Structure formats: structure tokens, C-alpha cells
Amino acid sequence: MNILMPSTDQKAPESPVPLTRPSAELDHLADLYQRMLLIRRLEEEAARAYAKGKVGGFLHLYIGQEAVGVGAIAALKPEDYVVTTYRDHGIAIAKGMNPRAMMAELYGKATGCSGGLGGSMHMFDAKSRMLGGHAIVGGHIPLAAGVAFASKYRADGTVTLCFFGDGAVSIAGFHEGVSLAALWKLPIVFICENNEYSMGTPLSRTMSIEDVSMKALGYGMDRDRFFADDVLSVEHRIGEAVARARDLSLPTLVEIRTYRYRGHSMSDPAKYRTQAELEEHKKRDPIMRARTELVRDGYGEARLKTLEDGVEAQVADAVKFAEESPEPDVSVLEKTTYDGPFAA
Amino acid sequence: MARVIRFRDALREAMIEEMVRDDRVFLMGEEVGYYQGAYKVSEGMLDKFGPQRVIDTPIAEGGFAGIGVGAAMVGLRPIIEFMTWNFSAIAFDQILNGAAKIRQMSGGQFNCPIVFRGPNASAVQVGSQHSQAMEHFYATVPGLKVIAPAFPADAKGMLKAAIRDDNPVLVMESETLYSIKGEVPDGDVVVPLGKAEIIRRGTACTLVSYSRMTHVTVEAAAALEKEGISVEIVDLRSLRPLDEDTIVHSVRKTHHCVVVHEGWPYGGVGAEVADRVQRLAFDWLDAPILRVTTFDTPMPYNAKLEQLCMPQAGRVVSAVKRAIARGRAAQNPSSSAQA
Numbered sequence: 172m173n174i175l176m177p178s179t180d181q182k183a184p185e186s187p188v189p190l191t192r193p194s195a196e197l198d199h200l201a202d203l204y205q206r207m208l209l210i211r212r213l214e215e216e217a218a219r220a221y222a223k224g225k226v227g228g229f230l231h232l233y234i235g236q237e238a239v240g241v242g243a244i245a246a247l248k249p250e251d252y253v254v255t256t257y258r259d260h261g262i263a264i265a266k267g268m269n270p271r272a273m274m275a276e277l278y279g280k281a282t283g284c285s286g287g288l289g290g291s292m293h294m295f296d297a298k299s300r301m302l303g304g305h306a307i308v309g310g311h312i313p314l315a316a317g318v319a320f321a322s323k324y325r326a327d328g329t330v331t332l333c334f335f336g337d338g339a340v341s342i343a344g345f346h347e348g349v350s351l352a353a354l355w356k357l358p359i360v361f362i363c364e365n366n367e368y369s370m371g372t373p374l375s376r377t378m379s380i381e382d383v384s385m386k387a388l389g390y391g392m393d394r395d396r397f398f399a400d401d402v403l404s405v406e407h408r409i410g411e412a413v414a415r416a417r418d419l420s421l422p423t424l425v426e427i428r429t430y431r432y433r434g435h436s437m438s439d440p441a442k443y444r445t446q447a448e449l450e451e452h453k454k455r456d457p458i459m460r461a462r463t464e465l466v467r468d469g470y471g472e473a474r475l476k477t478l479e480d481g482v483e484a485q486v487a488d489a490v491k492f493a494e495e496s497p498e499p500d501v502s503v504l505e506k507t508t509y510d511g512p513f514a515a
Numbered sequence: 516m517a518r519v520i521r522f523r524d525a526l527r528e529a530m531i532e533e534m535v536r537d538d539r540v541f542l543m544g545e546e547v548g549y550y551q552g553a554y555k556v557s558e559g560m561l562d563k564f565g566p567q568r569v570i571d572t573p574i575a576e577g578g579f580a581g582i583g584v585g586a587a588m589v590g591l592r593p594i595i596e597f598m599t600w601n602f603s604a605i606a607f608d609q610i611l612n613g614a615a616k617i618r619q620m621s622g623g624q625f626n627c628p629i630v631f632r633g634p635n636a637s638a639v640q641v642g643s644q645h646s647q648a649m650e651h652f653y654a655t656v657p658g659l660k661v662i663a664p665a666f667p668a669d670a671k672g673m674l675k676a677a678i679r680d681d682n683p684v685l686v687m688e689s690e691t692l693y694s695i696k697g698e699v700p701d702g703d704v705v706v707p708l709g710k711a712e713i714i715r716r717g718t719a720c721t722l723v724s725y726s727r728m729t730h731v732t733v734e735a736a737a738a739l740e741k742e743g744i745s746v747e748i749v750d751l752r753s754l755r756p757l758d759e760d761t762i763v764h765s766v767r768k769t770h771h772c773v774v775v776h777e778g779w780p781y782g783g784v785g786a787e788v789a790d791r792v793q794r795l796a797f798d799w800l801d802a803p804i805l806r807v808t809t810f811d812t813p814m815p816y817n818a819k820l821e822q823l824c825m826p827q828a829g830r831v832v833s834a835v836k837r838a839i840a841r842g843r844a845a846q847n848p849s850s851s852a853q854a
Contacts, residue, residue: 252589286622295621302588303620307612313578314613317585324541324567324591344608347578354573507623508657510681514709514756515657 188469197470203245203402204461205478207237210261211458212486213270217260217277217291220490221437226277230291233261235432238457239364240265242405243332243427246413252300252322254315255334257292258364258431259304262334267299270489280496287499288507309335309344312361316352319359323420330416331359332409338369340383349424353390358416360409363426370435371443387424399429400455430455516701517668523556523693525667526632529674530557530594532703534564537592540678543570543579544596544633553598554634554693580606580631584613587629592678597633600649600687607652614683615658630677632686635663636727636777637825639691643813646821648778650687654754654787660708661754663687665729667697669752672706680708687754689727711758713765717747720771720835723762723788725751728775728826735775735831746835754784762788763795770801771838775826780808801842805834 190197214234220226233240236258244253244265255262260273268284276283277291284296294304302318305311315333322329339345340363352359363383367374374381387394393415399405405427412423430452434441441449465475505513520528534540541564546553548561548571561569572579576597583593597603603610610631617627636648654661660682664670670688677684714729715736724732729750736746747765751758766772772792774785785806792804810824 254585284622285620285624288622289620293620295624297621297624302585302625303617305612307608310581310608310612313581313609314585314588316578317582317587318589319585320582321586321589321591324586343577343605344581347575348581350573351575351578351582503623507619509660510618510623510626512756514660514682 188466188471190469192468197465197468200403200461201465201470201474201478203241203406204458204465205482206241206265207402207458207461208479209270209482209485210237210241210264212482213264213273213489214260216486216490217274218433218437220277226291227279228290228292229257230277230437231258231435232431232433232437233258235452235456236364236366236399236429237261238399238402238405239362239427239429240334242399242402243334243362243409245406246410247330247332250300251329252302252318252331253334254302254311254318254331255304256308256311256336256339257304257306258336259292259294263294263296263301263304266296266301268294268296268301270485271492272296274489274493275496278493278496279498280493281499282492282496286503286507288503309339309342311335312339312344312348313351316348316357316359319352319357319422320355322358323355328417329358330413332362333359334362334364336369337363337365337367337374337383338377339363340386341377349386349392349422350390352422353392356420357422358420359422360412360416361422361424362409363424365426365428366431368435368443371439371441373443383426384424393421393423394425395423396426397428399427400457400460402457402461517698518701519696520667520699521693522667522670522688522695522697523554525671525697525699526556526674526688527558527560528699529671529678531560531563533675533678534568539590540592540594541568541570542594542596543572543583545572545574545598547571547596554690556693557596576602576605577609580609581613583629583631584609584617584627587614587627588617588625592628594630594632594678597631599645599690600633600635601645601647603631603633603649610653610659610683610685611656615656618682619658626681627683628681629683630674630686631683632674633688634690634693635687636689637691637809637814637821640816640818640821642816646814648776648809650685650754651778651783653685654784658683659755660684661687662708662752663726663754664752665692665726665750667695668699669706671699672704673708673752675703675705676708679705684708687726692727695730709753709756709758711749711751711753711761713747713761714750715746715748717745717769719744719769720746720773720838721749721762721765721769722746722773722775722831722835723749723751724775725754726777728777731826731828732775732831734828735835738828738832739835744835744839757787757791759791759795762792766792766796767799770799771835771842772800772804773807773831773834773838774804775807775831777809777826779811780806781811783808801845802838803841805838807831807834
């Protein structure tokens, strides 16, 4: 089916492996596995469409980092908000956006989440409270703090997750957003997805310290730092920060250490790192790990196959939908620039 | 009934009335609360609304402008005060890439109903970094509305319209206008955005201006009248949308046009007005459209040089005369030197 599936000869057992975890927990892990797999498979197909020239512009893939978005967003309620960078497809799907809307947006179609006007870097979905896909590094961090400000202003108990890369930590937007969130005790979790490279430059050459979470200290903010190998532990650790935001209205800076398997974007051959380094990280693949645990703990190969077939069907459906959808009409340009009459 | 109040009081009344009317509206900026406003525009508002809605910020324009954009995206209606528009350069990314583009990037799913306001352009001898006319940068951006009222009544009525608008609106005020007085009608009077006003009727030349420069053109018009030259003044009030109908209608009548604004001559609002007039009133023009702007240099500190660089009534008078002379020369080539 794809490169993800373990090549080991795990055959469906004659009789089910006895459960070694409570079945609710196993079902939950299967659900997270399904979401991560869906994101990876959608992006693999997006990369294929890009190679065929059906997707234009930039395409920044999330492949390798799926446990960050899926685990973190699993700790949210549906009414909570998410804001992220241009590496946003996975986050949008994790937040509940329809895969059709994602793929159609990549194809620039009218049925895309942003009507074909945003593209890969600008995934918005009001219904699932996905507030974008922003493409100026660090610029969205104060914006996300503003969303959390609104939650506090209205006292509605909602929480905002703000994702960004390690490359954003050196820009003013990060510091001003984090500083104000700490000053005003906003219900937000800042999640630095440290994938070790800001485009082609390793963290060691962009930051004076190695531990991104240390930046929280100067702002008097709680912090956390961990690897993203295990999606359940991501959910648990982010859950603590979400609870701090929701119950105490306190922000947290969390550094999640992860790795992207592809280049910065499709045009990046990633020559700044070795194949051996990449392979080493792939051994810790969070999707593989979740699947291995599901098999080991008795979820059952047959159920897994059903789940995986379901993912394939969803991906195929999304691609077909995108292929067959119409292009946006020129009439959308003015009405999406202003609400009401065009101001010229 | 109407009362005579100052420009800053008119702005304050607009904010107070809108905040009473709609609890989604709040004011945020440097020194807006306990200090009572760097220019006393927000005086008394903290006492009236409390620190939840009149919010002092640290000096972090990029941060609090972005906070405003995010809050507006999810349904609040922020008023973000810049101590001066000069400092908005720090927040340019939030305005250009956030406020102006949220609606487009989201395919119309999200709006950004936010007001950015503060004093713009020159004050008195505050040097090059504090004297810039920032409206030219912003008026070029689709997705933004930019207004620049010259009188207290417009300041109040248009700020109320701006706060109620579902798009980002940038309000260009002027430090040197805050204390001018004018009649302001009582009650909930909203002045729609995008409408210029002819504040003086005349026949020989159309003067197009806005904000503080409208007062300079009024001074110039009085001087010209003494010399028997009757000019019409179009006070733009709104720069984007721009009321080209009113401008063009006036120029078709006077056949001459001089645009007066602060800021540099390269591009900008004056160039935009000139483009529209030449396209839409070409056959009515008797002379090239002239512009009176700030000199094409950073603003000097020296008082005399500063006054020299800024548009003054004398320069406006001379531009009007040049335009009219050029028009006469064109009609009667043998009788006059070139303008």
C-alpha cells in the first residue's frame, strides 16, 4: 500500500492477541493512528499531484511530524482554536477539516477550504475553528495570542493552540506574542515544533541555546519539552498545558522535538543533512510506532486493515473530488477582498 | 443641536458611544488607560470602562496589533491606538499580511473588523522618524480602508462608521489637529466612509486635500480669493475608498486640479488622484494636474527647514496660479509665457 506499512511478516493471527490495554484506550490510539495515517497519505498524494504539476506554488509537507498535530489537537475540545504556520495541512486535518477541502485547496479549486484563493499555506476552516495557515514566519504568534485574548475577554473557556517551527523563535513576532500572552495570562499553548532545521539551517546555527523551551523562563511562563515519538504522550503532555490554559488562564511554551522527512518544501532536496540522519529518525516514526503498539496490544490486524482501507478510500475520494472540482470564478476576487462593496 | 468641541473630544465621544453600544468593542494601545492617552484622546475612558476594555500595552506594536487582528477574527471589534502612525511600521506585517488578507486567505470565511488609529504625518520639529505620512503606504493595500478626516464632526461620525465596519479601517489623525474646534452634531450621527465633501465652492481650480492639509488649502483659498481667484476645495475625508466621482465632477467644472497632501511626491495618494483625474476628466483639463507635497527628503528637525519642506499655503497659492496660467497659455499660446 505504501512505505509506511511495516514490512515485517505480521500476519493476522488465527485467534486475536489478548488485549494488554483497556479497549477504550486501544480504540483511542487507533483513532489517533487513523488521523496520522490519513495526514501522511494525503500528503503523499499531494506530493504526487505536485510532481504532476497539478498543485502549484509551495508545498511544505508535514511528513514525519504528524504526531505533533494529531496528539496536541486530541487534547482540545471542538470549540478550541488552532493557529499555525504554512506547514499546515496536517494540523488542519487533525483539527477536523474535511480532506476534500484540503486537497481541493491544493488544486486551487473553488471547493477548497479557502475557495482556491489560499493554497497550501493558507488552510482555514471556520467550522472546525482552524484559523489558518499563515506564511510570514512568526507573524501569526501575536494573532494567536489575540484569539486567546478574545477567549479571556468573553470568558468562554476556550483555549488556543499556536504552532510554529524552531525557525520562528528568533523573530520579533514570537517574542512579542509570547510576552503579551504571559503578561495578560492568556489561555494559550505555544507549541514549537522543533524539527531541527529552519529551512536548511540547523538550530545550532540559528539560536544561542539548544533548548527552545528555555525562552519561557524570561517571560515567567510554564514550559515543557519532549519528543513526539508517541502520539499518546504528546496528547497527555499538551493536555496538561491545555488544562493550565483552560482552568488557570495561564500560557505554556512547549517544545516538541520532531523531524520532517521531506525537504523544507518540495523544491528543497535537503542536501544539508545526511541520509543516515534521516534514516535514524525514520526508525522513530510515530505512525509506525502507533501501529506496532496496536498490533502488540491486541487491536487486531483485521480491524487495522479495515481502518487502513478506510484511509485509502478517503484519500482517493479527496483526490478525485479535487480533480473533478471547478476552478474558482473571477467574481470571487472582489467579494473576498472586502466584506461589502469593494473599496477602491 | 450641535456643540462646538475639539477634534480629540469628538474621537473620544465616538469611541465611548460605540463601546456603550457594543461590548465587543475595546480600546488597546500604549498609554491609553492610566496615562489617559498620550494625546488625551482616551481621557477618562479607563474610569468609564475599566481595564478589561481600555487596555494599556507595553511598547510592542507588532504584538498588540497582532492581538487585535486575532481578536477581530473571532468576533471582537478592537480599536488599536498607535501613539503615532510612525510606530505602525513595526506592525506593518500585522496590518499588511494579517488584517488586510485574513478575509481573502480564508476564502471569505473570516473577517477582520478592526480599527487602527492615531496621529499621522508631521507634528512640530519631531524629526524624520516621527514625521511621516504613513497613509500612502496603507492606501495602496487592497483589503484595507483608510480615512483622514479634517474636522471634528467627520472625526466623530467617521470613526463611528469605522468601528461598525466589518473590514479593517485605518484612521489617520493629526497631532496638530487634536485641539482644533468644530461643530459636532448631537446624537448617533454616522458619516459613511468613501464620501468626499466639497467644503468650498469655486470656479477656477479644484484643490483636493485631506486631514491637516485641508486646513492649509482653506488658508490658500482665502489668499487666492483676495486676488480674485475662486477655487473649489474637495476634502477627501476617505482615501480608500476614494470618492472619484466628486473629484472628477469638480475638475470638469474648474478644468484645473491641484492635489495637496503631506508625504513624499513619489507615488502615493496624490499620484492616485492625478491618475484618476487624467483618465476620467482628460478632455476637461486645461493644465497638467499639480501636486503640493512634502519635499522628497526625510523631514529635517530645523524649524525653518521643516516649514519649508511641508506644504504651506504659499506653495498651494503658487501651484494654483501656475496651473491657471498654464491653462490660459494653452488656450492662447501667443499671449503668455509657459507655466
